[in-house]
Amino acid sequence: MRKLILPILLIAIFALMPLIADMVGKNALMTLSARILMYAMAAASLNLILGYGGMVSFGHAAYFGVGAYVVGILYSHWMSEVPIFGLFPGSNQLFVTLPIAMVMSGLAALVIGALSLRTGGVQFIMITLAFAQMIFFLFVSLTAYGGEDGIIIRRANEVPGLNMRDKTTVYYVILVVAVLYFAWMWRVVHSSFGQVLKGIRQNERRMEAMGIATYRYKLYAFVLAGMGAGLAGALMANFLRFTSPDMMHWTKSGEMIIMVILGGLGTFFGPILGAAAFLILEFYLASWTEHWQLGLGLILLVVVLFTKGGIIGAIARLKGGRE
Amino acid sequence: MILILEQLLNGLQYGVMLFLLAAGLTLIFGIMGVINLAHGSLYMIGAFAGTWVATTTGSFWLGIPGGLIAAALVGFLVEATVIRKLYARDHLDQVLATFALILIFNQLIILIFGRQPIFTPLPEVFYGSVEIIPGLFYPPYRLLIIAVGLLVAVGLYVLINRTRVGMLVRAGSTNRDMVRALGVDVRLLYTVVFGLGALLAGLAGYMTGPILAVQVGMGEDILLATFVVVVIGGVGSIKGAFVAGIGLGVVDTMLRAFLPTILRGFMAPSDADAIGASVSSMGIFLLMAIVLLIRPKGLFAAGG
Numbered sequence: 001m002r003k004l005i006l007p008i009l010l011i012a013i014f015a016l017m018p019l020i021a022d023m024v025g026k027n028a029l030m031t032l033s034a035r036i037l038m039y040a041m042a043a044a045s046l047n048l049i050l051g052y053g054g055m056v057s058f059g060h061a062a063y064f065g066v067g068a069y070v071v072g073i074l075y076s077h078w079m080s081e082v083p084i085f086g087l088f089p090g091s092n093q094l095f096v097t098l099p100i101a102m103v104m105s106g107l108a109a110l111v112i113g114a115l116s117l118r119t120g121g122v123q124f125i126m127i128t129l130a131f132a133q134m135i136f137f138l139f140v141s142l143t144a145y146g147g148e149d150g151i152i153i154r155r156a157n158e159v160p161g162l163n164m165r166d167k168t169t170v171y172y173v174i175l176v177v178a179v180l181y182f183a184w185m186w187r188v189v190h191s192s193f194g195q196v197l198k199g200i201r202q203n204e205r206r207m208e209a210m211g212i213a214t215y216r217y218k219l220y221a222f223v224l225a226g227m228g229a230g231l232a233g234a235l236m237a238n239f240l241r242f243t244s245p246d247m248m249h250w251t252k253s254g255e256m257i258i259m260v261i262l263g264g265l266g267t268f269f270g271p272i273l274g275a276a277a278f279l280i281l282e283f284y285l286a287s288w289t290e291h292w293q294l295g296l297g298l299i300l301l302v303v304v305l306f307t308k309g310g311i312i313g314a315i316a317r318l319k320g321g322r323e
Numbered sequence: 324m325i326l327i328l329e330q331l332l333n334g335l336q337y338g339v340m341l342f343l344l345a346a347g348l349t350l351i352f353g354i355m356g357v358i359n360l361a362h363g364s365l366y367m368i369g370a371f372a373g374t375w376v377a378t379t380t381g382s383f384w385l386g387i388p389g390g391l392i393a394a395a396l397v398g399f400l401v402e403a404t405v406i407r408k409l410y411a412r413d414h415l416d417q418v419l420a421t422f423a424l425i426l427i428f429n430q431l432i433i434l435i436f437g438r439q440p441i442f443t444p445l446p447e448v449f450y451g452s453v454e455i456i457p458g459l460f461y462p463p464y465r466l467l468i469i470a471v472g473l474l475v476a477v478g479l480y481v482l483i484n485r486t487r488v489g490m491l492v493r494a495g496s497t498n499r500d501m502v503r504a505l506g507v508d509v510r511l512l513y514t515v516v517f518g519l520g521a522l523l524a525g526l527a528g529y530m531t532g533p534i535l536a537v538q539v540g541m542g543e544d545i546l547l548a549t550f551v552v553v554v555i556g557g558v559g560s561i562k563g564a565f566v567a568g569i570g571l572g573v574v575d576t577m578l579r580a581f582l583p584t585i586l587r588g589f590m591a592p593s594d595a596d597a598i599g600a601s602v603s604s605m606g607i608f609l610l611m612a613i614v615l616l617i618r619p620k621g622l623f624a625a626g627g
Contacts, residue, residue, distance in 0.1 A: 056415050115612065119619045122358060125414060126554045127615050130608035133547065137608075141601035143594050250547070254422050261419055291434060297426030304420040305408050 006269060007182075014175055018168045027167075032283050034171050034239055036276045037178045038232045043259040043271035044185055045228025050257065051266030052189060053221045054201030058125045059112070059132025060256050063105040063226040065248025067233030069139060070101040072151035072243035079154075094157035094164075094173070094238070101234035102227040108135065109226020113219050132253060139245045150244025157238050164238075174235050181231065182272075188224070189268060197221055198266075258300060264312030273311045325459050330580045331573060336465045338572025339472020343527035344545065345552040345564040346479055347520025353496035353559020355513050357409055358417045361401065361424035362524055362549065363542025368428065369394035369525025370537045371436055374443045383446045386529055394525020395518050402517040410513070429539050438539060443532030468530050475523065476565055483561055492516060496559035548575070551611045557621030567622065571607050578603035 014033060021029035042064050049055040074097050077083065077090025084090065091097055112131045119127055140148050156164045163169055188194055199207045200214050207214050237243040246252075255278065263274025281299065285292030307314065348362050373390025377383050405424065409417045449464040483489035491512055494502045503509045528541075535541065552571055556563025583599030590598070614622065 050415070056418070058418070115616060119615055122352070122414060122558060123554060123615055123619055123621075125358070125418065126550055127612060129547070130551065130611050134605045134608045134612075137601040137604040140604075141598045143597045147597055251543075254418075257415070258419060258422070261415070265415075291430045293426040294430035294434075297423040297430070300423035301405065301420055301427070304416050304423065305405070 010269075010272065011175075011179060014178075015172075018171055028283075030167070030171055032279060034174055036272075036279050037174050038236050038239065039256070039259060039279060040272040040275040041178055041181050041232035041235075042229045043256050043263070043275045044182065045225040045232070046256050047260045047266065047271045048185070048188070048197075048228070049218075049221050049225045050260055051270070052194060052201065053197045053218060055117075055218060055222065056125050056257075057116075057128045057222070057225075057253075058250070058257070059128040059130075059135075059253050060225070060229055061248045061250070061252035062112075062132035062135040063109055063229035064233035064236070064252070064256075065139065065243075065245065066105040066108050066135065067101040067230030068237035068243040068247050069145070069151075069233075070104050070230070071097045071157065071234045071237035072153055073145055074100065075153045075157070076145065076151055092155070092157050094159045097157050098177075098231060098234050101230045105230025105233070106223050106227040108230075109223045110219070113222030113226070117215060117218050117222065129250060129253070132248065132250060136245055136248050136250070139248070146244070148245060150242060150246070153237060153241040153243065156241060170239055174239060177231070177235060181228065185228075186268065193217070193220070201266075262300075262303060262310050264310035267310075267312040270310055270312045277311060328456075328459055329461065330576055332461055332465065332469070333580070334573030334576035335569065336468050336472075336572070337576050338569035339469055339476070340527050340531060341545070341549055341552050341572050342472060342565050342568030343475060343523045343530075344549040345556065345568050346475075346561055347523040348549055349553045349556065349559055349561065349564045350492065350496070350516050351520050352553060354492060354499065354516055355406070355410055356499065357406055358414055358421065359406070359520075360418060360421035360546065361428065362520065363544075363546030364425055364428035365394045365398055365401075365521045365524040365542075366528035366545065367432065367537075367539070367542035368397050369528030370443075370532050370541065371432055371441070371528075373525070373529030374441055374532050374537050375436075377444055378441075381444075383444060386443065386532075387526075390525045390529030391522055394528065395522045398518050398521025398524075399514065401521075402514055406517060407510075407513075425543065428542075432539050436539075440536035440538035443529070443537060445533045449533075464533060468534075471526075471530065475526070479561055488512075488515065548607060551607050553621075555611050555614045555621055557624035560621070560623040563621060563623030571610065574610065575603065575607050578606045 014037060017033040018030050021027055021033070042060070045063075046057065046060045049057055073084070074091045077088075078092045079090070081090075091100075112128065116124055116127045116131065139145070145151055156170050158164055159173060162173070164173070189197075196207065196212055196217050199212075200217060204214050233247065236247070259274040259278045260271055261274070262277050263272065264270030281296060282292065285295045289295075303310070309316065344362065344366060348359060351357055351359050351362070369390040372393030373386035376389025377386030380386075401424065405420055409420055445464060449462070449467070452460040452462050453466070455461050455466075481489075483492055491502065491507055494507075495509070495512060495516075499509070502512075531541075548571065552564060552567045555571070556565075556567035579600070582603050583596045586595035586599045618624075
């Protein structure tokens with residue numbers, strides 16, 4: 001039972017957020033809360049490979065961006081009624097665009113992962129960064145889809161029976177998807193697959209000696225992580241009604257890593273807390289001074305140099321101190 | 324033909340710039356095992372400090388020591404306060420801590436100099452252009468950069484291969500633990516190497532000033548290209564940094580110069596320019612991916 005307290009508490013907070021925002025008259029709070037949900041999903045997907053699998057991927061924003069662009073491109077073709085490559089029609093249906101976004105970002109992760117996982121260490125960090133940059137420049141070059149300016153999505157994707165023009169409705173759709181995603185993630189990390197992944201992080205050679213094809217497991221995890229980020233990106237495109245290459249800039253990949261570390265590497269709730277801490281910090285520092293990145297940098301430096309295990313680690317130490 | 328030669332020289336100039344940055348980075352990488360994302364910040368600091376000295380004193384030449392000293396001082400400070408704590412950490416912590424340094428330095432520069440780009444004054448000697456071979460006119464300042472870059476390359480070669488410090492550096496990039504076990508003051512060696520890297524980054528930053536705008540974010544733009552050079556050349560190898568730096572500089576410049584023109588042959592000019600520009604930006608990353616897939620440790624990896 002105790003295990004359920006935190007998830008239920010989190011869901012309750014996120015579910016009540018629009019009401020609270022309405023009560024205090026600050027709509028920005030709902031936007032902030034939605035951004036936390038979506039970035040938490042992206043950070044959790046990164047945590048699967050970074051935290052559980054020990055693969056330092058520095059290009060995770062690319063899959064996020066691919067997911068967002070799938071929504072944008074499908075929407076623009078639906079608007080213009082011109083089929084993609086003259087073959088596939090566009091779409092503005094959420095139940096169509098989200099799965100396609102996941103498949104496309106998964107495919108991107110499959111290609112990039114299959115090549116990158118042949119290297120390790122510094123080279124792995126740099127090659128994932130290189131591939132992400134290539135995807136970034138690819139989308140900058142797509143002048144048909146706005147190039148550097150990106151695509152404006154005039155209306156969020158439709159869900160039958162819901163009024164998606166209402167921001168609050170979109171918010172609850174995001175919340176439902178996020179809850180389903182985290183429930184699935186819970187099963188993944190506690191499955192035998194999750195155990196193998198943790199084993200690979202601790203000692204890859206030992207896992208190999210036990211007869212496990214580590215490359216294949218790492219690749220599965222890489223693809224699953226890419227799909228998760230793509231899903232989050234697709235939701236983001238719907239929420240912002242906009243998509244641009246900025247979403248996959250390499251500094252965004254850096255921010256996702258920060259969220260994972262800030263929350264607690266390789267912990268289930270870490271990415272949620274990390275995303276929340278990062279975005280809330282950004283929200284308040286940015287409203288206070290335009291030089292908010294200075295504060296962010298200093299905090300980050302202190303966290304990296306002097307703390308261990310992020311927020312989750314700090315909580316665990318507090319608990320340990322009391323007992 | 325003249326056009327191609329001119330672009331080759333431009334590529335060479337960009338290449339020696341990349342080499343100046345990559346040489347320091349690859350040593351820091353190879354010897355200390357630290358991924359230093361903030362190397363681009365040292366480059367930026369060199370450019371800003373040098374330009375500030377040059378504009379206040381009115382002398383371009385005084386800017387050189389200005390930029391070098393500032394970059395080296397900041398380098399020593401960063402090494403002593405942050406990098407030293409990262410030696411024993413994993414790559415993830417290093418990436419994050421130095422990423423934090425980028426954020427901090429960018430904001431500090433904005434606080435001091437503002438967001439507007441500033442321009443480095445060029446001495447009148449370098450105005451105009453000189454005729455190198457009949458029909459090929461070239462700005463003398465770019466020739467100076469090439470000369471300085473090549474001189475530094477020779478100097479580094481002598482330093483690494485002919486001096487005691489160089490011997491320790493080579494030993495350090497082959498087997499760090501063994502050097503420590505033999506009783507060498509590794510800490511001092513690290514500080515010296517980091518300071519040297521910062522010095523070269525500052526030099527590169529100040530020298531680029533008159534060609535490109537000196538502005539916040541200039542470090543990140545060139546940082547990624549520098550990392551590509553380091554990884555292709557092989558971590559810890561000065562020779563690799565030189566070969567890969569010049570090679571990438573030429574490839575990148577050639578793509579940027581000629582790809583849009585080639586593309587114009589079969590598409591609308593505006594599309595050709597946009598697509599050409601971004602495909603050329605992809606070029607170096609594509610090259611790195613290919614090299615890594617064939618030689619996962621880079622071309623001239625030290626330590627094997």
